[in-house]
Amino acid sequence: MNEGYILQVSQLNKAFWGVIAVFNVSFELxxxxxxxxxxxxxxxxxxxxxxxxxxxxxxxxxxxxxxxEISAKxxxxxxxxxxxxxxxxxKAFYRMPAYKNxxxxxxSARARQFRGGVYGERDxxxxxxxxxxxxxxxxxxxxxxxxxxxxxxLKRLELARSLALRPDxxxxxxxxxxxxxxxxxxxLPILEKLKERGTTLLMVEHRLKELFRVANRVIVLNYGRKxxxxxxxxxxxxxxxxxxxLGSE
Amino acid sequence: MDVIVYGLxxxxxxxxxxxxxxxxxxxSQISNFAHGAFYVLGSFIAWGFYSVLGLPYPLVVLFTIIxxxxxxxFLFWVVIYRLRGQPILEVIASFSAxxxxxEFFRWVGGTGYFFNLPTFFSGSIDIGDVTIDYQRLAICxxxxxxxxxxxxxxxxxxxxxxxxxxxxxxxTALCFGIDSDQVAMISMAIGAALVAVATITITPIGFISxxxxxxxxxxxxxxxxxxxxxxxxxxxxxxxxLGFSQTIVTTYIASNLLMIVPLLAILIVLAIKPSGxxxxxxxxxxxx
Amino acid sequence: MKNRKERIDRGIKARTxxxxxxxxxxxxxxxxxxxxxxxxxxxxxxxxxxxxWQEVIVSACLIGLLAVSWTLLTSVGLVSLGQALFxxxxxxxxxxxxxxxxxxxxxxxxxxxxxxxxxxxFLLMPVLRLRGIYFSMVTLILPLTIxxxxxxxxxxxxxxxxxxxxxxxxxxxxxxxxVLATLGCFFGMRRLMATDYGLVFIxxxxxxxxxxxxxxxxxxxxxxxxxxxxxxxxxxxxxITHWIGFVGTPAxxxxxxxxPIASAVVGGIGSQAGAMVGSFIxxxxxxxxxxxxxxxxxxxxxxxxxxxxxLPEGIFKYLERKYHQFERRVKVE
Numbered sequence: 001m002n003e004g005y006i007l008q009v010s011q012l013n014k015a016f017w018g019v020i021a022v023f024n025v026s027f028e029l030x031x032x033x034x035x036x037x038x039x040x041x042x043x044x045x046x047x048x049x050x051x052x053x054x055x056x057x058x059x060x061x062x063x064x065x066x067x068x069e070i071s072a073k074x075x076x077x078x079x080x081x082x083x084x085x086x087x088x089x090x091k092a093f094y095r096m097p098a099y100k101n102x103x104x105x106x107x108s109a110r111a112r113q114f115r116g117g118v119y120g121e122r123d124x125x126x127x128x129x130x131x132x133x134x135x136x137x138x139x140x141x142x143x144x145x146x147x148x149x150x151x152x153x154l155k156r157l158e159l160a161r162s163l164a165l166r167p168d169x170x171x172x173x174x175x176x177x178x179x180x181x182x183x184x185x186x187x188l189p190i191l192e193k194l195k196e197r198g199t200t201l202l203m204v205e206h207r208l209k210e211l212f213r214v215a216n217r218v219i220v221l222n223y224g225r226k227x228x229x230x231x232x233x234x235x236x237x238x239x240x241x242x243x244x245x246l247g248s249e
Numbered sequence: 250m251d252v253i254v255y256g257l258x259x260x261x262x263x264x265x266x267x268x269x270x271x272x273x274x275x276x277s278q279i280s281n282f283a284h285g286a287f288y289v290l291g292s293f294i295a296w297g298f299y300s301v302l303g304l305p306y307p308l309v310v311l312f313t314i315i316x317x318x319x320x321x322x323f324l325f326w327v328v329i330y331r332l333r334g335q336p337i338l339e340v341i342a343s344f345s346a347x348x349x350x351x352e353f354f355r356w357v358g359g360t361g362y363f364f365n366l367p368t369f370f371s372g373s374i375d376i377g378d379v380t381i382d383y384q385r386l387a388i389c390x391x392x393x394x395x396x397x398x399x400x401x402x403x404x405x406x407x408x409x410x411x412x413x414x415x416x417x418x419x420x421t422a423l424c425f426g427i428d429s430d431q432v433a434m435i436s437m438a439i440g441a442a443l444v445a446v447a448t449i450t451i452t453p454i455g456f457i458s459x460x461x462x463x464x465x466x467x468x469x470x471x472x473x474x475x476x477x478x479x480x481x482x483x484x485x486x487x488x489x490x491l492g493f494s495q496t497i498v499t500t501y502i503a504s505n506l507l508m509i510v511p512l513l514a515i516l517i518v519l520a521i522k523p524s525g526x527x528x529x530x531x532x533x534x535x536x537x
Numbered sequence: 538m539k540n541r542k543e544r545i546d547r548g549i550k551a552r553t554x555x556x557x558x559x560x561x562x563x564x565x566x567x568x569x570x571x572x573x574x575x576x577x578x579x580x581x582x583x584x585x586x587x588x589x590w591q592e593v594i595v596s597a598c599l600i601g602l603l604a605v606s607w608t609l610l611t612s613v614g615l616v617s618l619g620q621a622l623f624x625x626x627x628x629x630x631x632x633x634x635x636x637x638x639x640x641x642x643x644x645x646x647x648x649x650x651x652x653x654x655x656x657x658x659f660l661l662m663p664v665l666r667l668r669g670i671y672f673s674m675v676t677l678i679l680p681l682t683i684x685x686x687x688x689x690x691x692x693x694x695x696x697x698x699x700x701x702x703x704x705x706x707x708x709x710x711x712x713x714x715x716v717l718a719t720l721g722c723f724f725g726m727r728r729l730m731a732t733d734y735g736l737v738f739i740x741x742x743x744x745x746x747x748x749x750x751x752x753x754x755x756x757x758x759x760x761x762x763x764x765x766x767x768x769x770x771x772x773x774x775x776x777i778t779h780w781i782g783f784v785g786t787p788a789x790x791x792x793x794x795x796x797p798i799a800s801a802v803v804g805g806i807g808s809q810a811g812a813m814v815g816s817f818i819x820x821x822x823x824x825x826x827x828x829x830x831x832x833x834x835x836x837x838x839x840x841x842x843x844x845x846x847x848l849p850e851g852i853f854k855y856l857e858r859k860y861h862q863f864e865r866r867v868k869v870e
Contacts, residue, residue: 053750079752091747093740104740107733108752122733165752280670282618282677331846337806340616340673341798342845348795349838356835467681470674505689512682515675519663523671 005064006031006169006200007052012061012071014047021047022058023224029169034191034201036215036232038208040244044224045204046088049173052202053085054078065169080110084162085171088204090154090178094147098135101146101157102126105164114166126164133160134186151178156187163194170194172203176210184210220244251379252493252500258385260492261392262451263472267484268395269443270469275478276403277436278416280339283324283347284444285466290350291317291445292457296364306367314445321441325434333430351462364457366449384453391450395443400481402439412436471511475518477528486526490514540866550861571860575813576720583712591712595780597820598719599773603797604804604812605726606769611807612730613762614669614742619676621793622660623770624777625684626653629693631775632784636699645703646775653771658764665759677794684789698785702778711780718776719813722769726809729765738762791834796820799837802844805851814853 007029014022022044029035037045050056052063054075063071070078079085084105093101105111106122130142133156141153149157155175162170176184184207191214194201205211212218212232220228220235222244228235235241266288273281295313298304304312328346332338373382403409411432414422419429444465455461472491476483495510518525549567552560559565583594603620610617631649634640640648660679664671688695705711729735737758740748745755773793778784796819797812804815819840826836844851 055746055749074754075746075749076752076754079750085750087747087750091744091750093743093747095739095743096736100736101740103733104737104748104753105751107737109754110752161747161751280673328842328846336669337611337614337616338845338849340618340670341802342842344618344677345795345798345838345841345845348791349835349842352835352838356832463681467678470678474671474674474678503689506686508682508685508689511678512686515678515682519675523663523667 004030006033006066007202008062008064009052010062010064012048012051012063013059014044014051014056015059020224022051025061025221025224025226027219027226027229029200029202031168031200032195032198033217034195034215035203036211036218037202037204037221038206038211038218039221042223043221043244045221046173047224048221049085049171049202049204052078053083053171076108079105079165079167080108082110082165082168083171084165084167084169086155086158086162086173086175088173088177090151090158092146092149092154092157094145096146097143098146098149098153098157099123099126099130099142102129102160102164105161108165110165129160129164130157132163133157133190135160152180152183155179156183159187159190167199169200169202172201172205174204174206176205176207188214250377252496254377254379254381255500256493256496258381258389258492259496260489261389263468263492264485264488265388265392265395265447265450266444266465267469267472267488268392268399268481269440269447270466271473271476271478271481271484272399272403272412272443273436273440275473275480275484276416277412277433279325279329279433279436280336280343281437281440282340282344282466283350284440284469285462285464286347286350287317287321287441287444288448288465289354289457289459289462290320291441291448292366292452293354293359293364294445295366295449295452296457299367310449313449314442317445318438318442322434322438324441325437329433329437330430333433347462347466351459355459359457360459361456365455366453366457368453369450384450388450388454391446395446396481396485399443403481408432408435467508468511471515474525475514477525480525480527483525483527487514539869541869542864543867544858544862544864546862575723579716579720580713583709583716586712588708591708593821593824595708595712595715596824597817598715599776600796600800600820601813601816602719602722602769602773603793604800604816605723605809606766606773607797607801608807608809608812609726609730609738609762609766609769611801612735612738612742613759614745615759615763616669616673617676617766617794618673618798619678619680619794620770620797621680621789621791622676622683623653623657623767624774624793625680625788626657626767627771627774627776628778628784628788629653629774630656630771631778632699632702633693635702635779642703642705642779646772646779649775649778650768650772653774654764654768657767657771658760661763661767662760665756665763680789680794681791684786687789688786694785696786698783698787700783700785702782702784704779704782715776718772722772723809723813730809792837795834795837795841796823799841801851802841802849803852805853805855806849808851808853810857811851811853814856815851818852 005028010026012022012025025048037048039045047056051058054070054073058071062069065081065083070081093104103122103126106125127137127142131137135142135156155178159175175187179187188210191201195214203211203215215232218230218232218235219226220241227240227244228238270281270284273279291313294316295309298309298312299306324346328342329339332342368384369387373380374386403413411422411427414425414427415429415432422429472484472487475491476487491510491514495507498506498510549564553564553568583591586594606623607617607620627649630653631645634645634648661672661675664675687693693699705714737748737753741755741758749755774788800815800819801812802815803819804813805811823833823836826832
């Protein structure tokens with residue numbers, strides 16, 4: 001019944017004071033999938049991510065994670081169950097050196113299961129994770145105050161922070177926005193590696209070319225409704241999708 | 250019967266005190282803990298214009314409102330402006346500015362029956378078997394006018410909308426061409442002017458009292474916590490609740506229990522609906 | 538030919554930042570000097586001072602503790618406008634236990650500390666779910682209104698309070714105890730903030746949503762933070778009760794809320810050391826100004842305002858900078 005489905009979203013609805021953000025959205029994710037969520041601005045993509053990760057409570061509908069209902073859970077509980085996320089506007093801890101950002105999730109309840117989480121050990125794990133997302137350990141950048149880092153670095157820092165939880169599902173909200181071509185090219189292999197390891201990924205993106213290279217499935221949202229669901233190629237052929245992006249004749 | 254009348258008067262008094270604070274703090278979201286200080290400041294200014302300079306009363310009213318407004322704007326420029334965007338500092342700075350003003354008046358000797366303001370009209374009227382003086386009726390009228398004015402202002406004038414926009418998302422407001430510093434300054438000026446109206450109307454009943462300044466900020470905060478920070482309607486409702494509760498308690502239980510009402514009201518609201526009766530309840534997470 | 542100011546870390550600072558810190562007496566003393574100044578300075582002055590100045594030292598220590606507690610709250614982004622609430626809790630609990638149950642001082646003070654801290658935490662729990670500004674509003678209102686209610690209903694003696702309570706043996710003992718407690722708490726807090734536990738506090742203050750997405754139970758951590766801060770405040774209250782042998786509505790005084798903030802601002806917001814330095818500047822100065830009459834509150838609030846606007850980094854940060862770095866004028870290339 002629920003075998004293999006890591007995420008099951010059914011009939012999800014959310015309206016903010018009369019404005020419908022998400023309307024009857026349903027989809028399923030199998031373990032190891034790489035799902036892309038695309039759609040024009042205002043189509044409810046970020047709201048959908050916020051619903052899944054617990055930052056917004058749905059008006060109705062259910063979200064099952066490995067068979068458990070998570071729609072009413074708080075964000076930190078959802079994170080501790082194995083869903084990690086990044087934010088569209090990179091949210092970093094500015095008052096500390098960059099690498100210490102990674103230590104925070106290593107202090108969570110989940111991290112204690114995986115790594116023992118002994119004080120002192122966390123510094124090494126943080127540096128390892130930073131290397132994984134492309135920071136150069138010897139460059140001194142990890143030790144710089146986070147408030148001095150440029151946007152692209154902050155985005156990669158977000159990614160490293162999400163990986164610190166050793167998540168089973170990674171939710172990415174416009175990870176590539178604000179990144180240069182080089183940075184995107186450097187980040188794609190990391191996502192591929194995650195895919196190989198069996199991590200499920202859910203990614204909202206506007207940069208379709210890069211997304212289609214890694215995603216095996218795409219959902220299109222328009223005005224809060226799901227208008228297409230399939231492989232990247234199939235989805236781009238759907239009339240409704242072309243309408244959504246380009247407008248009707 | 251008299252409980253109803255006095256309760257109503259008390260409620261209107263609270264509303265009048267709190268409405269300026271609710272506008273600056275609730276609607277424009279500027280920390281304005283100097284609100285009580287401006288209440289007392291306004292009354293001293295009025296006293297100065299009237300008793301020292303001997304100006305005719307209508308002019309006194311006009312000048313006081315304008316002066317208070319200007320001083321509110323001045324406080325913004327000197328203190329708040331430099332700290333915009335750092336909420337911790339804004340709170341501390343407005344809080345200490347308020348205390349500095351109040352304690353300054355205490356230090357220069359602004360205490361005593363000597364400092365008082367004249368009433369608008371003398372005489373009283375009988376409603377049923379209750380005698381109510383015209384000044385207290387004036388409070389009710391002015392309170393309703395103020396709340397009405399503010400509601401219209403917030404929803405139907407450009408500046409009012411600018412205040413709300415600035416409070417919701419300052420960056421977006423800037424993109425729309427709203428100079429958030431100017432709007433914030435105007436908000437504080439209006440808030441100070443409103444509290445000047447309040448003090449001119451309310452103080453004549455007693456006399457100028459510096460401890461009243463502390464009372465005003467406590468009561469205004471209580472009204473906002475109970476009613477909900479972002480809602481003028483909430484201010485009205487909360488004023489009615491607190492006003493009537495206070496009157497009932499002081500009449501039937503004990504006359505010195507005045508301050509227990511706001512305290513209990515806050516504790517109850519925090520336990521049941523922390524964001525206030527009409528506050529838009531946003532859990533910490535939902536600010537995404 | 539234009540010049541610009543350049544700030545460079547002193548050589549000795551660069552050396553002591555790393556393992557070379559123990560390479561020689563000069564380096565070791567560079568690190569130890571400020572700390573020894575504080576520790577020895579406090580201990581020696583409490584021995585040498587006369588009774589009047591011992592009392593000033595005790596006041597400065599207690600306000601310093603309240604400022605340290607206040608700073609701990611700012612690390613998670615909470616601004617307390619009512620440290621007096623914590624003080625009154627500890628004061629009354631210690632006073633009640635001593636007055637009605639005749640418990641000795643060395644039991645009432647710890648009990649007052651922990652029970653007072655727990656009580657305040659419980660009281661403030663609902664507010665922690667909301668935006669930070671609610672915490673400021675409630676901490677402002679609670680001590681002022683509760684104090685007035687105690688006064689009106691003559692609860693626990695009202696203004697007259699409970700008197701004749703147990704006191705410390707003499708003023709030197711009081712001074713020593715205060716100094717010891719202060720040093721212990723100060724260094725303990727610094728240690729705490731340097732660990733990962735303290736780091737999580739700072740992360741919550743910086744961006745609580747990012748912390749949530751990292752699996753941190755922000756609500757629970759905030760409660761823990763408030764408990765620690767409230768316990769320190771309650772300790773101050775309990776200490777004062779047995780210092781003056783009395784507890785009453787003056788425990789709710791606005792002074793206990795303003796002075797710590799003034800100290801922290803003057804010394805430098807955000808650092809425990811700044812809070813301590815600030816209180817040892819503000820409190821003695823206020824003592825000296827006592828002769829001018831009711832100017833105390835005016836002085837504190839004005840000092841607060843001036844520093845917040847003109848020198849927000851505070852005196853401690855300024856001194857720290859001078860200690861660690863030197864400036865020179867350099868030609869602009």
